[in-house]
Amino acid sequence: MTAIKSVLVTGGAGFIGSAVCRLLVGAGYQVTNLDKLTYAADLKSLREIEDAENYRFVEADICNGARMVELLADVRPDAIMHLAAETHVDRSIDGPGVFVETNVFGTVALLNAALENYRGLDGERQQRFRFHHVSTDEVFGDLPLDSGIFTEETAYAPSSPYSASKAAADHFVRAWHETYGLPVVISNCSNNYGPFHFPEKLIPLIILNALEGQPLPVYGDGQNVRDWLFVDDHARAxxxxxxxxxxxxxxxxxxxxxxxxxxxxxxxxxxxxxxxxLSDGRPRRDLIEFVKDRPGHDRRYAIDPSKIEQELGWRSEETFEAGLAKTVDWFIANEWWWGPIRAQRYSGARLGGAK
Structure with a gap:
């Protein structure tokens, strides 16, 4: 396979997408960042690379199939890394339609555009082209608290509208490979955390509420288990x-x-x-408030990364303790990033989500 040199990243202004863009630009790839700039996207997350010669931002919607065809004909990337998605479980429960629109119809529109682009490439460029669909461990449903682990062979059993929409997208990506020969790879990740994490999600929400001495809402009894992955480790993967x-x-x-x-x-x-x-000396654990659990709340996720470790030599480098400390320190030092989001676009009414 000829080395990939140019990558179109969808959803590159989001949490994971911006980490990917920063990594790829730093590694010398030609990166085009395609993002619709919904509520969870923020171009300030890309401030350190926005003037780089090998970086370009395009505002567009993956659901616009004609625009995707036009963009791919213009950019002519060696690969597409597809991260654009609606991701918050609570929002999917309140309004599933937008999750179907973006995560399913949007993925299909992008697949169609990618296939048209792929068929127009010459032999060498066809050989190196890849469509990488970035998904979630939530497509596998949940596990007992005391046993089991998700492997690549685990059957899909999504529990929420969000995970169902991602599962459907995964299936369409596989279908475009099997039916049309589009060269695809799929990845399913565990919970990410780290700098630039949208303040609606669990870890940043708890950090910011705790900084301000506000209540720390925890669903149910707080015993739901997640496998945590530092976002920069995920970008390397x-x-x-x-x-x-x-x-x-x-x-x-x-x-x-x-x-x-x-x-x-x-x-x-x-x-x-x-x-x-805190000014009154209270431990912040006193701020924890257990609240009514959300519907269909999965008990436990656990990922077996043996395949990527053995085949590709990837390992997570950050321990959870070290990564969480880095994350807390980053949020303390970077109110310039989260302050405007918290004040203008985030009401504080939602609890922390899964991703």
Whole structure:
């Protein structure tokens, strides 16, 4: 396979997408970032690369099939890394339609455009072209609290409108490979965390509420378990899968860092107590409030990353403790990024989500 040099990243102004763009630009790829700029996207996350010669931003909607065909004909990328998606479980419960529109119809529109582009490439460029679909471990449903782990062979059993929409997208990507010969790879990741994480999600929500001395809402009894992965580790995994993954294969990406939601909240509280104690001296664990659980709340996710470790030599580098400390320190130091989001676009009414 000829080396990939140019990548179109969809959803590159989001949390994971912006980490991918920063990594790829720094590694010398020619990167085109396509993003619709919905509520969870923020171009400030790309400030460090926005003037780079090998970076370009295009505002567009993946659901616009004609625009996608036009854009691909203009950019002529060696690969597409597809991260554009609606991702918040609570929002999918409140309004599933937009998740079907973006995650399913949008993916199909992008696949059609990619296929038309692929068929027009010469032999060498066809050989190196890849369509990398970035998905989630939530497509597998949930696991018992005391046993089991998701592998690439685990049957799909989505529990929420969000995970159902991602599962459908995964199936369409596989179908375009099997039916039309589009060279695809798929990855399913565990929960990400790190800098530039949208303040609606669990870890940043708890950090920011705790900084401000506000209540820390925890669903149910807080015993739901997630496998946590530092976002920069995930970005490295995605580059490895895009450039070295086998066509038609899927790869599970996890951090081998299972923690209950309550353990995560406790860890954030303790880190902030050590760094910025509350004025009244109270421990921040006193701010925790258990609230009514959400419908269909999966008990546990756990990813087996053995395949990507063995085939591609990828390993997560950050321990959860070190990565969480870096994340807390980043949010303390970067109110310029999260302050406007918190004030203007985020009401504080939602609890932390899964991704």
């Amino acid at each position: 995605l580059e490895a899968i895009l450039t070295r993954g086998r066509v038609g294969e899927s790869y599970n990406v996890g951090g081998r860092a299972e923690r209950s939601n309550l353990e995560v909240v406790h860890a954030v509280c303790d880190l902030l107590d050590a760094r910025k104690p």
